[in-house]
Amino acid sequence: ETGVTQTPRHLVMGMTNKKSLKCEQHLGHNAMYWYKQSAKKPLELMFVYNFKEQTENNSVPSRFSPECPNSSHLFLHLHTLQPEDSALYLCASSQDNRFEQYFGPGTRLTVT
Amino acid sequence: KQEVTQIPAALSVPEGENLVLNCSFTDSAIYNLQWFRQDPGKGLTSLLLIQSSQREQTSGRLNASLDKSSGRSTLYIAASQPGDSATYLCAGGMDSSYKLIFGSGTRLLVRP
Numbered sequence: 001e002t003g004v005t006q007t008p009r010h011l012v013m014g015m016t017n018k019k020s021l022k023c024e025q026h027l028g029h030n031a032m033y034w035y036k037q038s039a040k041k042p043l044e045l046m047f048v049y050n051f052k053e054q055t056e057n058n059s060v061p062s063r064f065s066p067e068c069p070n071s072s073h074l075f076l077h078l079h080t081l082q083p084e085d086s087a088l089y090l091c092a093s094s095q096d097n098r099f100e101q102y103f104g105p106g107t108r109l110t111v112t
Numbered sequence: 113k114q115e116v117t118q119i120p121a122a123l124s125v126p127e128g129e130n131l132v133l134n135c136s137f138t139d140s141a142i143y144n145l146q147w148f149r150q151d152p153g154k155g156l157t158s159l160l161l162i163q164s165s166q167r168e169q170t171s172g173r174l175n176a177s178l179d180k181s182s183g184r185s186t187l188y189i190a191a192s193q194p195g196d197s198a199t200y201l202c203a204g205g206m207d208s209s210y211k212l213i214f215g216s217g218t219r220l221l222v223r224p
Contacts (some may be wrong), residue, residue, distance in 0.1 A: 004155075006155075031210055033210070041216075042116070042202075042214045042215060042216045042217075043156075043201065043214040044214075045211055045212065045213075046208040050210060055210060056210060080146065085175040088153070090155055090156065092156075094210075097142065097143065097205065097206070097210040098144060098163065098205075099161070100158045100161045101148060101158065101212060102158060103145065103148075103155040103157070103158075104155050105154055105155040106153075106154065106155045108153065
């Protein structure tokens with residue numbers, strides 16, 4: 001595997017379900033990010049991790065819970081989501097904040 | 113608060129034409145400026161990154177410029193091809209943070 005990978009690619013879940021999104025980067029980067037892309041809205045930063053420490057939480061509701069066990073892996077745990085949380089969730093990584101961010105293919109989430 | 117605007121929102125051109133996509137930002141305290149390409153339903157592909165100390169970057173048929181004083185960046189695409197059809201996003205990296213603030217994108221269609 002190369003670059004940034006995300007699983008699953010598609011997810012349909014009910015509002016009472018609990019699920020997790022997984023991201024893995026194979027680039028040796030030290031920073032990882034979660035973004036949300038909704039229809040007709042700019043890409044929104046959700047969380048930033050630098051060397052496994054969370055450095056940014058962009059006022060994200062607590063029903064989204066990130067986890068970064070090491071510099072290569074990032075999870076987004078989901079519980080009691082709302083239909084308006086349906087979106088494309090993108091993971092990215094970079095080496096420090098001065099360098100390019102590389103994105104994964106995203107997880108298309110639908111909340112029913 | 114940094115805001116990034118992209119004009120036009122959509123653009124349709126015949127194959128072979130040279131074109132310019134515009135990106136403007138309100139806060140000149142920008143660390144870097146990154147241009148991405150996004151195909152429908154997919155993740156983002158990094159095209160060019162310009163650090164705040166640089167004026168432009170080139171990659172193949174793409175050239176991106178940055179003018180911090182005027183709050184503008186442009187992406188120039190030479191000799192456009194149908195395969196260039198995608199949404200192009202610009203994002204400003206904020207000083208000393210890991211935040212990228214994204215514009216809403218320009219949806220480009222290159223007609224054969």
